[in-house]
Amino acid sequence: MDGQILLPNSAAYDKLVVMRNTRVTKFPIAIALVASTSDIQKCILFARKYRLHITVQSSGHDYNGRSTEHGSFQIHLGNMTAVHINLASKRNIDGEVTCQSGTTLMNVYTEVDKYYRVFVGGNSGSVCVGGYTLGGGTSPLSRKLGLAVDNLLEVEMVTYNGTTVVANAQLTKTIDDGVIERTKNTDLFWALRGGGGGTYGIVTKYTFRLHRTVPTITSFACMYPIYRYNGELIGNKVMRKYVNLLSNMPAEWGGYLLLGGTHRKDNSIGYILIAQNYFGDTSNPGFSYMDSIKTFHPEWQIMCKYENYSSFLNYIKTSGGGSHHQEYPVNTLMRNDSFTDDWINFVISSVINANATEGTTVTATGTLLGGKSYTLHILPGVVQSVCPEYTSVHPSFRSSLMSFTMTVKWGDSDGQAMSNIHYAEDLGEKLNTFGNGMFPNNAGADVANWSREFWGRNYDRLLKVKYKWDPENIFTCRQCVGYDI
Numbered sequence: 363m364d365g366q367i368l369l370p371n372s373a374a375y376d377k378l379v380v381m382r383n384t385r386v387t388k389f390p391i392a393i394a395l396v397a398s399t400s401d402i403q404k405c406i407l408f409a410r411k412y413r414l415h416i417t418v419q420s421s422g423h424d425y426n427g428r429s430t431e432h433g434s435f436q437i438h439l440g441n442m443t444a445v446h447i448n449l450a451s452k453r454n455i456d457g458e459v460t461c462q463s464g465t466t467l468m469n470v471y472t473e474v475d476k477y478y479r480v481f482v483g484g485n486s487g488s489v490c491v492g493g494y495t496l497g498g499g500t501s502p503l504s505r506k507l508g509l510a511v512d513n514l515l516e517v518e519m520v521t522y523n524g525t526t527v528v529a530n531a532q533l534t535k536t537i538d539d540g541v542i543e544r545t546k547n548t549d550l551f552w553a554l555r556g557g558g559g560g561t562y563g564i565v566t567k568y569t570f571r572l573h574r575t576v577p578t579i580t581s582f583a584c585m586y587p588i589y590r591y592n593g594e595l596i597g598n599k600v601m602r603k604y605v606n607l608l609s610n611m612p613a614e615w616g617g618y619l620l621l622g623g624t625h626r627k628d629n630s631i632g633y634i635l636i637a638q639n640y641f642g643d644t645s646n647p648g649f650s651y652m653d654s655i656k657t658f659h660p661e662w663q664i665m666c667k668y669e670n671y672s673s674f675l676n677y678i679k680t681s682g683g684g685s686h687h688q689e690y691p692v693n694t695l696m697r698n699d700s701f702t703d704d705w706i707n708f709v710i711s712s713v714i715n716a717n718a719t720e721g722t723t724v725t726a727t728g729t730l731l732g733g734k735s736y737t738l739h740i741l742p743g744v745v746q747s748v749c750p751e752y753t754s755v756h757p758s759f760r761s762s763l764m765s766f767t768m769t770v771k772w773g774d775s776d777g778q779a780m781s782n783i784h785y786a787e788d789l790g791e792k793l794n795t796f797g798n799g800m801f802p803n804n805a806g807a808d809v810a811n812w813s814r815e816f817w818g819r820n821y822d823r824l825l826k827v828k829y830k831w832d833p834e835n836i837f838t839c840r841q842c843v844g845y846d847i
C-alpha cells in the first residue's frame with residue numbers, strides 16, 4: 363500500500379478511532395489509512411477475499427456511527443485530501459472543483475476562495491466532503507444555490523470488485539471539436555446524489571459546480587430568551603413571528619434557527635437564535651427582509667445585529683466547529699403547514715425541560731430550505747426549484763422549508779446513556795408527527811420505517827441501483843440503503 367495499516371496497538375489508531383459523537387465510537391480490527399485509489403482497490407479485494415466487514419470513513423462525523431463498527435476492516439479516507447480547481451470547465455461557466463473524499467469542507471472553502479468562488483458546503487468546517495455529499499448536503503447557501511447534490515457534476519467510485527467507474531449527470535454533454543462526450547452511469551450518479559454513504563462503493567472524487575462569490579456577505583444574528591428575566595414567556599411569540607416569515611423569505615437569505623435551554627445570571631431562561639446570512643445583491647429589496655425581526659420587540663432581545671464580511675470564507679470561519687461528546691439527534695423535514703402552535707409548544711418545552719436532568723441538554727437546529735427568488739433561476743436553483751426526481755434525496759426536501767433537528771447531549775460518562783437515548787427517541791417520535799420525512803445525515807440511529815422516512819418513494823429505485831453496483835452486498839451500514847437485504 364501507499365498508505366498504511368493501523369492496528370489497535372498504535373497511537374495513530376487511538377486517534378482515528380474516536381468518533382466525533384463519542385457515543386458511537388467502535389473498534390475496527392484494523393484501519394487502512396489509504397493514500398491512493400490503488401490502495402482502495404487492494405483493500406476492497408482483500409476484505410472481499412477474507413470476508414471482512416468493510417466500513418468506510420472520511421471524518422468520523424456520522425452521528426450514528428455508520429462509518430465504523432466493532433471488528434470491521436475500516437477503509438479510512440482521511441488522508442486523501444486533494445482539491446483541484448478548474449476554471450475552464452465546459453460544464454459550468456464559473457468553474458468546477460474536484461475534491462477527494464477526506465477533504466474537509468473548510469479546506470475546500472479556503473481553496474476556492476482564492477479564486478473568489480464558493481461551493482455549496484455545510485456549516486461546520488471539520489465535516490468531510492465524503493458522507494456530507496452522499497447524504498444530500500444542506501448548506502447556509504442552499505436557499506440560493508441548492509443542496510450539495512444539486513451542485514454535483516461527477517463522481518469517481520471504486521466498486522465491490524475493484525473497478526473504478528465514473529458517473530455523471532444525464533444532462534451533462536460536452537461537445538468539443540465535434541466530439542460528444544457521452545454521460546456515464548447515470549443510475550449510479552442519481553443514487554449517489556442523496557442515497558447516503560457506505561453502500562454503493564467507495565467514492566474517490568467529487569466534482570462540484572463553483573459559483574462566483576458576492577462582494578459582501580451579510581450576517582444577521584438575533585437572539586431572544588424564551589423566558590425573560592421577569593418570568594414572562596415570550597418564546598412562543600418570537601417563534602410564531604419568525605416562522606411566519608419563512609414562506610416568502612427571499613432565496614438570498616439562508617441559515618439557521620437555533621434553540622436551547624440555557625439559564626442566565628439575570629434569571630432569563632433559554633434562547634432562540636436566528637442566525638442567517640445574505641448571499642446576493644444588497645441593493646435588492648429582499649436585503650431588508652429580516653428588519654421585521656430586528657424591529658420586533660427590541661426590548662426582548664439579548665442581541666440583534668447585522669454584520670458584513672468580505673468573503674464567504676470569513677463568514678463561515680465564525681461558525682463553531684463542535685467538540686466531542688455523546689449525543690443523539692432526531693430530525694424531521696418541515697413543510698409550510700408543519701409550523702403549528704403545537705409544534706412551537708413542543709419544541710420550547712423540550713429545550714427548557716431538558717435542564718431537569720443534570721448534565722443533559724436538548725438543543726434544536728433548523729436548517730433553512732426552500733427559497734423563493736426575486737430573480738429567475740436556472741439549475742441549480744433554490745432547493746424547491748429542483749425536480750424531486752432529479753436527485754435521490756427524500757422528495758420532501760423539495761417542498762420543505764426547514765430540516766429540523768433536536769439533539770440530546772450529555773457528558774462523557776456512560777451513566778445516563780440509556781435513559782437519554784430513550785428520551786431522544788421519544789422526542790423523535792413526537793417530532794415526526796409534525797414533519798414529513800427525515801434527513802438521514804441528522805436523523806436518529808434507530809428509526810422505525812427508516813427507508814421510507816429517509817428516502818420516501820425513491821427507496822425502491824435506490825435499492826435496485828444498490829443490487830446492480832454491489833451485487834455481493836459487501837458495503838453495508840446501519841439503516842443505509844440495502845441494510846435489510
Ligand SMILES: Cc1cc2nc3c(=O)[nH]c(=O)nc-3n(C[C@H](O)[C@H](O)[C@H](O)COP(=O)(O)OP(=O)(O)OC[C@H]3O[C@@H](n4cnc5c(N)ncnc54)[C@H](O)[C@@H]3O)c2cc1C
Pocket residue numbers: 382417418419420421422423424425428429439463483484485486488489490491492493494495496497498499500501558559560561563564565566683684803804839
Ligand atoms: C458538527 C457537525 C456539523 C454538521 N453540519 C452539517 C451541515 O451543515 N449540513 C449537512 O448536510 N450535514 C451536516 N452534518 C452531518 C454530516 O453531513 C454527516 O455527519 C455526514 O455523514 C458526515 O460525513 P463524513 O464523511 O464527514 O463522516 P463519516 O462519519 O466519515 O462518514 C459518514 C457516512 O458516509 C460514508 N462515507 C464517507 N466517505 C465515503 C466515501 N468516500 N464513499 C462512500 N461512503 C463514504 C461512511 O461510510 C458513513 O456511512 C454535520 C455533522 C456534524 C457532526
Ligand SMILES: *[C@@H]1O[C@H](CO)[C@@H](O)[C@H](O)[C@H]1NC(C)=O
Pocket residue numbers: 374395441
Ligand atoms: C497520513 O496519515 C498519517 C498518520 O495520521 C500522517 O502522519 C501523515 O502525515 C498523513 N499524510 C498525509 C499526506 O496527509
Ligand SMILES: *[C@@H]1O[C@H](CO)[C@@H](O)[C@H](O)[C@H]1NC(C)=O
Pocket residue numbers: 523525
Ligand atoms: C467488475 O464487475 C463488473 C460488473 O459486475 C464487471 O463488468 C467487471 O468485468 C468486473 N471486473 C472485474 C475486474 O472483475
Ligand SMILES: *[C@@H]1O[C@H](CO)[C@@H](O)[C@H](O)[C@H]1NC(C)=O
Pocket residue numbers: 623624625717723
Ligand atoms: C440548568 O439549571 C441550572 C440551575 O437553574 C443552571 O445553573 C444551569 O446553567 C442550567 N444548565 C443549562 C445547560 O441550561
Ligand SMILES: *[C@@H]1O[C@H](CO)[C@@H](O)[C@H](O)[C@H]1NC(C)=O
Pocket residue numbers: 578580644668669670
Ligand atoms: C453591509 O453592507 C451593505 C452593502 O454595502 C450596507 O448597505 C450595510 O449597511 C452594511 N451593514 C453593516 C452592518 O455594515
Ligand SMILES: *[C@@H]1O[C@H](CO)[C@@H](O)[C@H](O)[C@H]1NC(C)=O
Pocket residue numbers: 609698699761
Ligand atoms: C403551502 O404550500 C402549499 C404547496 O406548496 C401551497 O399551496 C400553500 O399555499 C402554502 N401555504 C402557505 C400558507 O404558504
Ligand SMILES: *[C@@H]1O[C@H](CO)[C@@H](O)[C@H](O)[C@H]1NC(C)=O
Pocket residue numbers: 810811
Ligand atoms: C411504518 O409504516 C407502516 C406502513 O406505512 C405503518 O403502518 C406503520 O404504522 C409505520 N410504523 C411506524 C412506527 O411509524
